[in-house]
Amino acid sequence: IAALVAGAESPLEEATAAAMRRLDGAFSVVALSEGKLLAFRDPHGFRPLSIGRLGEDWVVASETCALDLVGADVEREVAPGELVVVDDQGLRSIQAVEQAGDGALCIFEFFYLARPDSRLAGVEVHGARVRMGERLAEEAPVEADLVLPIPDSGTPAAIGFSRALGIPFSEGLIKNRYVGRTFIQPDQGLREQGIRLKFNPLAEVAGKRLVVVDDSIVRGNTTGQIVAMLFDAGAVEVHVRISSPPIVGPCFYGIDFAAEDELVAAGRDVEAVRAHIGATTLAYLSLDGLQASTRRPESAFCRACLTREYPTWIPEETARAKLRFERPEPARA
Known part of the structure; x- marks a missing residue:
């Protein structure tokens, strides 16, 4: 530019x-x-x-x-x-x-990227995320002892989920504030190391049926390791609830998931993703539920990562490889 x-x-x-x-x-x-x-x-x-x-x-x-x-x-x-x-x-x-x-405001801003105290198109982000959690509780209720967020972006939705079902809210996972966002690390090894350093479960999760609420699952790295941590800490059930629909399409507008094979929900149904992350159950917020929570019309958003419907022309794979200064893989016979 x-x-x-x-x-x-x-x-x-x-x-x-x-x-x-x-x-x-x-x-x-x-x-x-x-x-x-x-x-x-x-x-x-x-x-x-x-x-x-x-x-x-x-x-x-x-x-x-x-x-x-x-x-x-x-x-x-x-x-x-x-x-x-x-x-x-x-x-x-x-x-x-x-x-x-x-x-075509990026809807990923609403459920993950933006700070909760910001306003997008006149709508407070925190309030929208609480509504996402409330709607998620309506769509995918579960019997449990504690609701805990994957901090920090999962916290408002966990508050909404807890309120809607009357299940006590707990921090459950303590976050190391000196470790940044893990999904934007440049390679898988760094992402996994970041997850291990970033979260530590509290003793109160032992013997409990837990609902773990997060804003999204991109690659599945964070969620799967946290589920394993909670079982290791003595949880008897770990039910994962996601306050957005499955992310199934690459982003070409600035979010760091540009390869479809990196997305855990691309080509997998919900049960396959549940098995991949090791949770007791897994449920996502519906697209209609997400849209209603923003209080903005569908036409005002880019939802391509959730629908694979892109608002601009997207180059073919060979052209995208050139834009990334990479050599495209040869065609297979």
């Missing part, structure tokens, strides 16, 4: 708008030039981008919680396809590219 803008002979704003019209895919960009702040978003609005006001100054951030933390008032989101320019004349808006339909 920077090369397209820098290589243009036209003024900065025109060059940025022209670059936006040439791009296809997901981007939310904040750029600083001499005397100007620019913020712009792809026409589908895959990734969030918000504008705030701090006194006489303007603030731009990918999530509204960042604006809250610096004391800024949230003004609005940068619209899909919009270019915002802030300079000594104030804030100006240019609709550089027409918005694509109702937009």
